[in-house]
Amino acid sequence: MFEVVIGLEVHVQLNxxxxxxxxxxxxxxxKQNTNTCPTCLALPGALPVFNKEVxxxxxxxxxxxxxxxxxxxxxxxxxxFYPDSPSAYQITQLYTPVVEHGKLRIDFExxxxxxxxxxxxxxxxxxxxxxxxxxxxxxxxNRAGTPLLEIVSEPDMRSAEEAVLYLKKLxxxxxxxxxxxxxxxxxxxxxxxNVSIRPKGDEKLYTRVEIKNINSFRFIQKAIELExxxxxxxxxxxxxxxxxxxxxxxxxxxxxxTRSMRGKEEAADYRYFPEPDLLxxxxxxxxxxxxxxxxxxxxxxxxxxxxxxxxxxxxxxVITSSVEMAKYFEDMMDEGISAxxxxxxxxxxxxxxxxxxxxxxxxxxxxxxxxLLVKRIxxxxxxxxxxKEVLDKLVEENLDVDGVIDAxxxxxxxxxxxxxxxxxxxxxANQEKVAEYRGGKDKLFGFFVGQAMKAxxxxxxxxxxxxxxxxxxG
Amino acid sequence: MITxxxxxKLSSKELEDLKANLASEIxxxxxLNAYIDVNNVGSGVPxxxxxxIQVKDWSITSGSKILQGYIAPYNATVIEKMLKxxxxxxxxxxxxEFAMGSTTESSCYGKTLNPHNADxxxxxxxxxxxxxxxxxxxxxxxxxxxxxxxxQPASFCGIVGMKPTYGRVSRYGLGAYASSLDQIGPxxxxxxxAAILYDIISGHDEKDSTSADMNDKVSDKLNPARKLRIATLxxxxxxxxxxxxxxxxxxxxxxxxxxxxxVEKELLDAKYDISAYYITATxxxxxxxxxxDGIRYGRRAECKDLKELFINSxxxxxxxxxxxxxxxxxxxxSSGYYDAYYVKAQxxxxxxxxxxxxxxxxxxxxxxxxxxxxxxxxxxxSNPIExxxxxxxxxxxxxxxxxxxxxxICKSAxxxxxxxxxxxxxxxxxxxxxxxxxxxxxxxxxx
Numbered sequence: 001m002f003e004v005v006i007g008l009e010v011h012v013q014l015n016x017x018x019x020x021x022x023x024x025x026x027x028x029x030x031k032q033n034t035n036t037c038p039t040c041l042a043l044p045g046a047l048p049v050f051n052k053e054v055x056x057x058x059x060x061x062x063x064x065x066x067x068x069x070x071x072x073x074x075x076x077x078x079x080x081f082y083p084d085s086p087s088a089y090q091i092t093q094l095y096t097p098v099v100e101h102g103k104l105r106i107d108f109e110x111x112x113x114x115x116x117x118x119x120x121x122x123x124x125x126x127x128x129x130x131x132x133x134x135x136x137x138x139x140x141x142n143r144a145g146t147p148l149l150e151i152v153s154e155p156d157m158r159s160a161e162e163a164v165l166y167l168k169k170l171x172x173x174x175x176x177x178x179x180x181x182x183x184x185x186x187x188x189x190x191x192x193x194n195v196s197i198r199p200k201g202d203e204k205l206y207t208r209v210e211i212k213n214i215n216s217f218r219f220i221q222k223a224i225e226l227e228x229x230x231x232x233x234x235x236x237x238x239x240x241x242x243x244x245x246x247x248x249x250x251x252x253x254x255x256x257x258t259r260s261m262r263g264k265e266e267a268a269d270y271r272y273f274p275e276p277d278l279l280x281x282x283x284x285x286x287x288x289x290x291x292x293x294x295x296x297x298x299x300x301x302x303x304x305x306x307x308x309x310x311x312x313x314x315x316x317x318v319i320t321s322s323v324e325m326a327k328y329f330e331d332m333m334d335e336g337i338s339a340x341x342x343x344x345x346x347x348x349x350x351x352x353x354x355x356x357x358x359x360x361x362x363x364x365x366x367x368x369x370x371x372l373l374v375k376r377i378x379x380x381x382x383x384x385x386x387x388k389e390v391l392d393k394l395v396e397e398n399l400d401v402d403g404v405i406d407a408x409x410x411x412x413x414x415x416x417x418x419x420x421x422x423x424x425x426x427x428x429a430n431q432e433k434v435a436e437y438r439g440g441k442d443k444l445f446g447f448f449v450g451q452a453m454k455a456x457x458x459x460x461x462x463x464x465x466x467x468x469x470x471x472x473x474g
Numbered sequence: 475m476i477t478x479x480x481x482x483k484l485s486s487k488e489l490e491d492l493k494a495n496l497a498s499e500i501x502x503x504x505x506l507n508a509y510i511d512v513n514n515v516g517s518g519v520p521x522x523x524x525x526x527i528q529v530k531d532w533s534i535t536s537g538s539k540i541l542q543g544y545i546a547p548y549n550a551t552v553i554e555k556m557l558k559x560x561x562x563x564x565x566x567x568x569x570x571e572f573a574m575g576s577t578t579e580s581s582c583y584g585k586t587l588n589p590h591n592a593d594x595x596x597x598x599x600x601x602x603x604x605x606x607x608x609x610x611x612x613x614x615x616x617x618x619x620x621x622x623x624x625x626q627p628a629s630f631c632g633i634v635g636m637k638p639t640y641g642r643v644s645r646y647g648l649g650a651y652a653s654s655l656d657q658i659g660p661x662x663x664x665x666x667x668a669a670i671l672y673d674i675i676s677g678h679d680e681k682d683s684t685s686a687d688m689n690d691k692v693s694d695k696l697n698p699a700r701k702l703r704i705a706t707l708x709x710x711x712x713x714x715x716x717x718x719x720x721x722x723x724x725x726x727x728x729x730x731x732x733x734x735x736x737v738e739k740e741l742l743d744a745k746y747d748i749s750a751y752y753i754t755a756t757x758x759x760x761x762x763x764x765x766x767d768g769i770r771y772g773r774r775a776e777c778k779d780l781k782e783l784f785i786n787s788x789x790x791x792x793x794x795x796x797x798x799x800x801x802x803x804x805x806x807x808s809s810g811y812y813d814a815y816y817v818k819a820q821x822x823x824x825x826x827x828x829x830x831x832x833x834x835x836x837x838x839x840x841x842x843x844x845x846x847x848x849x850x851x852x853x854x855x856s857n858p859i860e861x862x863x864x865x866x867x868x869x870x871x872x873x874x875x876x877x878x879x880x881x882x883i884c885k886s887a888x889x890x891x892x893x894x895x896x897x898x899x900x901x902x903x904x905x906x907x908x909x910x911x912x913x914x915x916x917x918x919x920x921x
Contacts, residue, residue, distance in 0.1 A: 038548050042765040044536065045528045045550055045647040047682050077761050079807075081784050088764030137780075139769065271807035273816055276653035276758055278683050 001200045002235070004228050006163045006193060007155035007208070010170060011148045012180045013126065013188035014057050020125045020147035021048030021091065021278075028186065032131075032140040040145035042086035047277050050075075054123055054147045055281055057179040058098045059291035061149060064173050065118050067102030069292070071283045073123075075275035080268055083139050084128035092150075094272045097122030098281065104153075104173070105299060106165040107317055116166050117154040123281070124148050149179070155194065155205065160224035164217050167191060168321065172298045175323040184215045195224055197231045210248045211258055223251035227258050301326055309339030318347055328360050331367030337374045345374050349388065353395045364398040365391070372401045380461045386410035412461040416468065419452070419460055423468045426451045437473060448473065475610040478667040481519040482560065493520050493564060500565065500611050507586045508596075508605040508612075510535075512565040516557055520564030521671070522606045522615035526573060526649035527658065529553050529563045536649040537569045537581035537599075540766045540791025542773045550647020551682070552616060552658050552675040559674040567602030567615060571793045572763060573623055573651040575599050576861050577850075580795045585852065588631060590890055594849040597627030603661045604631040608921070614662040614671050618648055620655045621751055622844070622868025625880035628661055629893025630849035632882040632921045634910075635661045636668045639900045640875035641686035643672075644679030650762040652755035653684075655872040665881060665910045669693040672903065692904045698912035702838040702905065704729055704896075705739040713744070713866065715847040717886035718894075725841060725883050725894050728916040734909070739833050739840070744866040746822050751869040752862060753806045753819035760803025766791065798858060827874045834899040839909045842897055843867045844880045848890035867895070877903050879910045882919045891921070 019026055022039035038046035062069035074096045077089040102118035126148050128141035151170065157163045171189060174182045182189040196208040211227060214220045227249070234243040249258040296304070298320045305316040320326045325346070332342045346360075350370055354363055373394070377387050382405055393404045405411055413419060426448060427434055437444040452465045476484075476492070484492065497512050510525055513532055523529060526536040528546040530553075535541035553563055570580045578586045578601025586601045588594040589609035596605040600617030604627035607615050617624040619637035628635025637659045648658055660671035673691045711722055726736055768774035768787030775786035792800070806815035833840060844867055855861045871878045878897040886892055896913065898906035 041770060043528075043547070043771070044526075044534065044541070044544070044649040044765075045546075045645075046548075047646050049681060049683055079761055079764060081764065081767060083767075083769050083780065086765060086770065087761075088767055089761045269809045271761075271804060271809075271812075273757055273761075273807050273812070276684075277650075 002197045002232055003200045003202070004158055004160075004224075005155045005196045005198060005205060005208075006157035006159075006224065008153045008157070008163060008166060008194070009192040010151045010167070011126075011190040011192075012151060012174055012182060014054055014147040014149055015178070015180050016051060016053045016057070016147055018051055018053075019145040020051055020054055020123070021145055024145065026146050030142055032138070033142060035142040036144070040086065041141060042088075048091060048275075050278055050281060051147065055098065055283060055287065056291045057177070058121065058123060058149060059283060059288060060177045060179055060294050061121055061151075061174070062099035062102065063292040063294050064177055064297055065099075065102030065104055065121075067118065067121070068100045069283065069288065070096060070098055070100065071288070072096070073098040073281045075123075075278045075281070076272045077275050078270045078272055080270060082127065083137065084130050084141070084144065086128070086141060086144055090125055090127070091275055091278070092124035093122035095274070104166065104169055106162060106169055108165070109314070111313055114162065116156045116162075119152045119154050121149050121151045124150055155196075155208075160221045160228070163193065163224055164221050167217060167220065169298065172320075172322055176295055176297050178295075178323075184217075187215070190215075191220055193220060193224060193227075195227045195231070197228060197235065207244050207246050209244065209246070209258075211251055212248055212261065214251050219251060219253055222253075222256070223258060226251075226256065230258065298326075305339070309333075311339050311343065315343050315347075319343060324359075324361050328367045332371035332374065335368070335371030335375045337371060337378055341374045341378065342371070345370055345391075349391055350395075353391060363395060365394045369394060369401055376401065376405065380412060380463055381405065382410050382412055383462070386412075411459070413456055413459045416464065419456070419464055420468055422452050422455045422460070423448075423465065423472055426455065427472060434473065445469070445473070475613060475663060477663055478519065478614045478670055481613050482670070484519070486517050489517060489519060493562075496520060496564070496611065503609065503611065505587060505592070506589065506605055506609055506611070507584055508567055508602045508609060509565045510568055510583050510602070514562055514564050515553075516562040518557070518560040518562040520613060521556060521561045522565045522567050522603055522612040523553070523563045524600050524603050524615070524617050525566045525569050526618055526651075527552060527616055528647035528649070529566075532563070532566060534566070534649070535582070536573070537571045537583060538766075538791065538793070538796070539582040540768075540772050540787070542582075544772045548647065550658075551644035551679045553647065555675050555677070561674065565606070565612070567600070567606055569602055570599035570623075571796050572649070572759070573599040573618055573620055573656075574759070574795050574799055576622070576626060576864055577852075577855070578602060578627070579852065580793050582793065588849050588890075590632065591849070591888075593851050594890065595630065595852055597630035597845070597849060599623040599627075600635070600661060601627045604628050604633055604635065607631070607633045607661055607663060614660060614667055616658055616671075616675070617661045618651075618656055618658050619872065620651045620755060621865050621872050624659045624661055625844050625868055625878060625893070625895055626865075628880045629844035629882070629895075630891065632885075632891030632893070632919070633661060633663060634665055634668045634879065634881045634914075635659065636672060636879040636906075637871065637877060638672060638676060638903065639686070639877040640872075641684055642676045642688070642877070642901070642903065644677075644682040644685050646679055646681040650758075652758040653762060654758060655751075655755060657872075665879070665907060665914045666693070666696065668879065668910075669696055669907045672907075686901065688901060690904075692907050695904065696911055697908050698732075698915055700905075700908045700912070701733050701735070702909050702912075703735045703737060703836065704909065705737050705833055705837040705840045707741060707840065707842055708738055709740050710744065710867075711843055713846055714843045717848050717890075717892050718843050718846060721883040721892040721894055722841070722843060725913060725917065728913055729841070732912045732916045734912070737837055739837065741833070741870070742826060742829050744870065747826060747870040747873060748862055748866060750819040750822040750826065751865070751873055752802065753815050754823065754873070756799045756803035757807050757816050758803070760800045760807070763792075763796065763800060795858070823873050826870050830870075830874045830876060830897075830899075838898070838902075838905050840897040842895050844893050844895045848886045848888070848892055871895075871897055874900075876900055877906050879906055881910055881914055882921065883917055884919065
């Protein structure tokens with residue numbers, strides 16, 4: 001039996017207004033090479049100036065993962081030639097990173113937990129982008145110099161599932177802190193996976209293989225499973241030593257395989273040394289105090305939801321898994337509705353109706369609308385069944401809740417006078433059954449309710465009918 | 475040639491005539507090759523600019539083929555400050571490629587001659603700036619000093635050259651050689667002009683993170699009458715030639731006559747300076763020069779693919795000395811060698827700093843040679859090591875980040891200028907200029 005050993009490196013693009021070492025904007029989707037200046041183009045004589053906003057975000061992250069935040073950290077040059085790296089060295093933090101020794105809790109569906117240690121998080125500059133068009137290659141340096149936080153875990157994960165749970169939790173934390181857009185498709189949350197296997201019980205680490213830049217949680221899971229299978233097969237075939245080498249592999253989603261990216265003969269020597277153009281990055285006591293006050297994180301929010309709303313641990317973890325979902329839920333709760341209904345209508349009814357690119361942040365149905373819809377069920381205006389019809393309409397078009405209820409004629413009759421008349425009619429018409437019921441045949445109560453609802457053509461509020469019948473039948 | 479102090483009083487009409495005259499004089503002496511070309515910005519007092527300081531819309535190439543065709547799109551901070559103070563960048567001066575050299579022979583534009591003797595080097599790397607001022611073809615010039623590149627050519631050409639404290643003058647816009655050692659400084663006809671130009675170019679710059687947050691000026695309070703304690707280095711000068719030793723004795727006498735107190739001190743053997751310097755400087759240089767890859771600007775070589783683009787552009791674009799230092803820098807940073815070389819060099823650098831600090835507990839200034847000899851003849855330094863060794867008196871000042879000023883003392887038996895330098899403690903430019911002015915007056919050197 002084998003044990004899988006996984007460590008993860010995540011590059012999180014920080015959402016600062018300007019780049020790490022110059023005042024160019026970090027915005028996406030501008031014309032190529034327009035968000036550039038002498039510094040991020042590495043023109044002769046240009047110098048970097050550290051953007052302190054990056055430090056603020058690093059403090060927040062370090063606080064969130066219960067890490068040591070170094071009041072003094074240093075920058076280093078990492079040398080390699082590549083067209084999208086203008087200075088041919090990346091400014092990073094090798095020797096003393098800003099954040100060290102953190103930890104993050106992952107939650108399994110069965111309610112158990114595990115702590116994953118985080119070795120470090122360091123600040124570094126992003127590269128530009130190479131664009132290949134047939135015979136020519138172009139370089140776009142708009143992204144060059146965008147601040148990254150590289151978050152490096154210890155090799156503490158033992159399955160693809162654990163790796164994905166870690167990544168989802170990390171993603172949620174980064175979003176809760178609002179230090180990054182963390183958009184995997186746009187590359188602002190990039191994952192490199194280190195995978196190795198070892199016989200169960202063995203303590204030492206075997207050859208690790210790195211899989212680079214996989215842009216969805218699903219693909220990460222798949223890539224790990226494929227890579228583990230490759231390594232296990234090699235071990236069992238006795239070819240482990242030859243086939244499994246320390247290298248970088250790419251995940252090919254069409255072919256469903258990982259394959260070698262560069263040979264080990266090109267193993268790079270990055271020739272790190274301290275960056276002489278920058279001073280040390282110093283965190284003042286004031287800065288530390290200010291930015292270590294962070295918003296409520298997923299774990300805390302989850303515990304609060306369980307306590308405050310009596311939610312199940314599972315529901316609470318689903319709701320808090322993303323900051324958008326948690327915010328949506330809390331906005332719904334402002335309508336004074338039950339947490340159970342809010343959860344169901346958000347996670348089952350609404351999410352079940354969102355197709356394609358639609359999600360809770362771009363649908364017509366904002367939290368206020370959905371909250372109101374649930375409120376209309378709870379106050380007896382409409383039935384749950386009717387509410388589903390209303391929601392169908394609301395997802396399609398930007399309409400208001402009460403307007404749709406009226407337009408579809410779904411309002412329940414809760415007027416006691418009208419309903420009492422209906423009930424009296426039913427009682428009069430069924431005197432025998434009334435006698436049986438009064439004689440102890442409790443089951444017949446449902447018959448009367450059914451008759452009354454039928455008579456009202458379904459528009460009666462069942463709750464009210466219940467109450468009236470109970471009173472009249474004694 | 476009119477001094478900078480005088481030129482600052484000229485009317486714009488007079489300045490226009492002066493510039494026209496200068497341009498025609500420069501054109502009359504092409505053999506000197508102090509200037510690469512002569513352009514002008516603005517209507518101020520003309521100042522020659524070393525080819526590694528960015529002037530907007532000028533071709534700025536650091537004396538290298540690899541930057542052929544590159545037009546600087548922005549001004550260095552020193553240029554901005556000069557323009558604001560009524561000075562004009564006027565002409566681009568020759569230099570050793572990427573400021574790596576002590577002779578200006580490694581420029582892709584060919585060698586510059588020493589105005590005192592056409593068979594001799596002007597020194598380097600700011601040889602063009604020194605020769606221009608010495609030949610009367612510039613009122614003053616900017617140079618850059620990483621291991622002596624202002625002071626040594628100033629000494630070889632008989633002018634004043636000053637390296638400010640590291641952090642006094644912004645490096646923004648200076649094509650980098652070694653980031654932790656580079657400083658831009660004035661090269662002038664006399665000490666007072668050096669103080670005036672230093673005042674103009676110095677001061678805090680938020681574009682340079684290593685810039686000191688200090689803006690104090692010196693030229694309005696120069697005081698040569700101050701009586702100072704000045705250290706001499708009897709052991710240190712043993713390696714110098716007789717010409718230099720004679721100049722040293724002469725300077726000591728002059729300082730005594732001017733009422734200063736002379737005390738004898740010792741510094742660490744200079745051989746450690748050489749090692750620490752060439753490891754630190756080349757490590758930084760190898761990364762600073764990595765951006766010259768042929769991708770975005772400068773000269774791109776013929777190539778079939780990306781790898782060839784890098785290799786051919788850099789192989790063809792860089793000269794021998796630059797390649798040597800890139801290789802050396804890569805070597806000392808390589809995995810397995812980093813601790814043995816780079817880390818150790820930084821320790822030595824600290825020791826050197828501490829040594830100076832100790833001396834400065836007792837004295838205001840140190841008197842030191844600039845170079846072991848006067849200007850050597852072209853081609854006389856037969857190998858790189860010999861050239862590196864000729865830097866022994868200048869590089870520790872850069873390693874310690876101190877201010878120093880080289881001024882001419884006398885001429886050698888063969889009629890070549892001999893300069894000496896005064897060294898002050900960090901940020902004490904005032905004392906440096908006061909002492910230098912006093913020595914200049916007492917010596918009364920006539921070029």
